Amino acid sequence: MAAPETLDALFLAHAAVLAATTERALAAAGADAVVIGAGFQRYRFLDDQPDPFVANPHFRAWAPILNAPGSFVVYVPGRRPLLLFHQPEDYWHKPPASPHGGWVEAFDLRVIRNPAEARAHVPAGAAYVGEPFSGCEEWRFGAVNPPALVDRLHWARGTKTPYELACLRQAARLGARAHRAAAGAFLAGASEYEIHLAYLEATGHCEAELPYPNIIALNEGAAVLHYTDLSRDQPAVRRSLLIDAGAQCRSYACDITRTHVAAGSPFADLVAGLDAAEQRLCAMVRPGRPYPEIHFEAHRLVAALLVEHGLVTCSADAAVETGVTRVFFPHGVGHLLGLQVHDVGGHQAAEDGGRAPPPADHPFLRLTRRLEPGMVVTIEPGIYFIDLLLDQARADGRGRHIDWDTVADLAPYGGVRIEDDVVALPDGPDNLTRAAFAGLGS
Ligand code: GLY
Ligand code: MN
Ligand code: MN
DSSP states (O other), X not given: OOOHHHHHHHHHHHHHHHHHHHHHHHHHHTOSOEEEEOOOOOBOTTSSOBOOOOOOHHHHHHOOOSOOTTXXXXXXXXXXXXXXXXXXXXXXXXXXXXXXXXGGGGSEEEEESSGGGGGGGOOTTOEEESOOOTTGGGGTOSEXXXXXXXXHHHHHHTBOOHHHHHHHHHHXXXXXXXXXXXXXXXXXXXXXXXXXXXXXXXXXXXXXXSSSOOEEEEGGGGGSTTOOOOOOSOOSSOOEEEEEEEEEETTEEEEEEEEEEOTXXXXXXXXXXXXXXXXXXXXXXXXXXXXXXXXXXXXXXXHHHHHHTTSBSSOHHHHHHTTOHHHHOOSOSOOBOSSSSSOTTTTEEETTXXXXXXXXXXXXXXXXXXXXXXXXXXXXXXXXXXXXXXXXXXXXXXXXXXXXXXXXXXXXXXXXXXXXXXXXOTTOOEEHHHHHHHHHOO
C-alpha cells in the first residue's frame, strides 16, 4: 500500500492542478473566487438521529477529509486555498480531529467553531459550489453553482491527477483484499449478511465509509442488479455469489464485481466466458476511443456467449439487432469512477457544458464521452436472468429467439457480472483491479 507520505507528496501537485483548473473555470464564469461547502449534517424527519454525512465531492477533491460538516474551502486565484475547518466545541460528540498530515501544507488552515464564522472569509461576490444551505442568500454569493463554473469542474474531474490515480490504486487493493475475504466466506457457507461482515472487516471501513452499499447476492438474488437485502438466511443450496462491492482511499472509490460459482456447476462456463469477454473490453480502454464503442462491443460479445451457451437460437448478429442482448444485459458497460462511484460528467458534451445523452435503446449507458489519458472507467458486462425482462421478451416477440429450457436451467444462478476499474493511458490500459488481485498472490 502507498504510504500516507507518498500520497501527501502527490497531493501537493494535485492541489496545484486543481487550483489551475479552478482558475480557468472561474475566468470563464466571470467570478473572482469560489467557496466550496462541505455540506451540513442532516437529521431524520421528526428525529434527533443523524444520517451518515457525505461531504460534497467538490469539497473532497480539495480536502481529503470525510468528516467535515460545516467546513468550507475558499479559493482566490493567486492565493493559497483557505480551509475553514469546522470543529465545534461539543461534549456530546467527539469533534472531528484537526486536519493533519502533509497534505494540509497546501492550505491556510483556520479552525471555526461555528459554520457562520466562515462568512467573514467569503470574498465579495464569490461563487458558491455546494448544496445551498439555509440562510445562504444572506452570504451574498455572486452565484450559486453557476453552470459555467460547475460544468468545467465536472469535465475536469473526468481525468485524474497522479495523486488521484494513487488513491484509486490503493482503493482497488483494499477492495481486492476484501473480495478475497468475501469469497472465502462464501465457500465456507456464510449467509449474504455474514459475507458482508467478512467484507467489511477486511476493508477496515464501517458501512458509512463504503462508496456504495454492498451488493451481495446468493443464487437468484444476482438477477437483481442492485440487490442489497443481505439475507441472514442460509439458502438450502448454494449455487452462486455475485458480489459488487467497493472500498475507498481518501474518498476515491473502487467498484469491483466478481461472480463465484459452487464447484462443478454448468454456470461456471458462462462465468468464465464472460470473464474473458470482460478482459477483451478492458483492452479497449484507450485514449481517443469513444466509450460507447466499448458498450456496443460488449453487446456483440454477450451475443456470442448467448449463442455459445445455447441461450438463444438466432445468430449473434440477430441477437444484437433484435434487442435480445438487452434482455440479458440491460445496463451500461460502465461509467467514470473517482470521488463518486458513478462520477460526474459522463453525459457532458464539452468542457463548457451541453448534454451527450446515451442512445435511446441504451438509456442506462452512463458514459458517452471520448476517453482521454488519465480517465478511469469501469468495465462491467453482465448476463442475467431477470423475470421482468424475460416476460417482456416473451410478450414482444423477442422470446422466439430465446431457448427457454436453457434459461430455466441457468436462472437459479441469477446472473453474472464481472467488473474492473481501468485507467486509459497512452501506452495502454492500466487495469487497477486485476493488478490488485495479482498483488494479493495466490
Ligand atoms: N456498483 C454499482 C455499479 O457497478 O455501477
Ligand atoms: Mn460500476
Ligand atoms: Mn459495481
